[in-house]
Amino acid sequence: MAAVDTPGFWQNLYDQGGDGWEMGRAHPTLERWLTTTPPPRGRVAVPGCGRGHDARLLSRHGYDATGFDFTDAAIAEARRFARDEGVSTIFEQRDVFTLERDHAHAFDGVWEYTCFCAIDPRRRAEYVRVMATIIKPGGWFLACFFPVGRRRGGGPPFDVGRAEVRRLLSPRFRIERAEAPVVPVPRRIGQEWMVYALRTSAL
Numbered sequence: 165m166a167a168v169d170t171p172g173f174w175q176n177l178y179d180q181g182g183d184g185w186e187m188g189r190a191h192p193t194l195e196r197w198l199t200t201t202p203p204p205r206g207r208v209a210v211p212g213c214g215r216g217h218d219a220r221l222l223s224r225h226g227y228d229a230t231g232f233d234f235t236d237a238a239i240a241e242a243r244r245f246a247r248d249e250g251v252s253t254i255f256e257q258r259d260v261f262t263l264e265r266d267h268a269h270a271f272d273g274v275w276e277y278t279c280f281c282a283i284d285p286r287r288r289a290e291y292v293r294v295m296a297t298i299i300k301p302g303g304w305f306l307a308c309f310f311p312v313g314r315r316r317g318g319g320p321p322f323d324v325g326r327a328e329v330r331r332l333l334s335p336r337f338r339i340e341r342a343e344a345p346v347v348p349v350p351r352r353i354g355q356e357w358m359v360y361a362l363r364t365s366a367l
Contacts, residue, residue: 207272212278338361
């Protein structure tokens with residue numbers, strides 16, 4: 165399981181065309197959120213951004229978005245897409261567990277999708293702590309957790325439980341909304357769960 169914590173694991177998947185999580189577009193519910201109930205604008209981090217579709221969407225909606233990913237291949241493609249689309253999204257090859265070193269309280273919000281389920285489940289508490297550290301107090305954490313309720317074991321993606329998410333977010337975040345996606349990814353219907361939470365002062 166530790167292999168998922170190494171860039172080589174993910175680089176190998178890209179090289180072999182094993183990136184089955186790739187949708188070729190931004191998440192449709194993120195699009196809906198940004199047009200109907202957008203979180204406050206500002207600097208937004210997108211951990212595990214892959215080819216950067218969600219990060220570029222955030223940029224097009226007026227956010228100062230930065231995408232982080234383990235692999236050079238993903239970041240290179242994300243930057244190419246950004247150039248082609250004329251958006252100013254920043255992309256950085258990075259181990260997301262190191263972000264607190266130089267991004268403490270640097271972001272107004274975080275968009276999370278398929279990073280939480282890709283990391284070693286034993287590091288999820290650490291991941292939440294890092295996200296809380298890079299978000300300013302009062303900032304927001306918008307996530308679409310997947311795969312919720314699957315219970316098949318193995319991964320990535322590794323199974324996600326609603327109770328686990330609530331436990332890990334508390335007390336660093338206060339959940340404001342938790343619901344099924346308004347516009348789910350068709351092949352993931354029933355396995356996604358949207359959460360909007362605000363960063364408290366607790367660390």
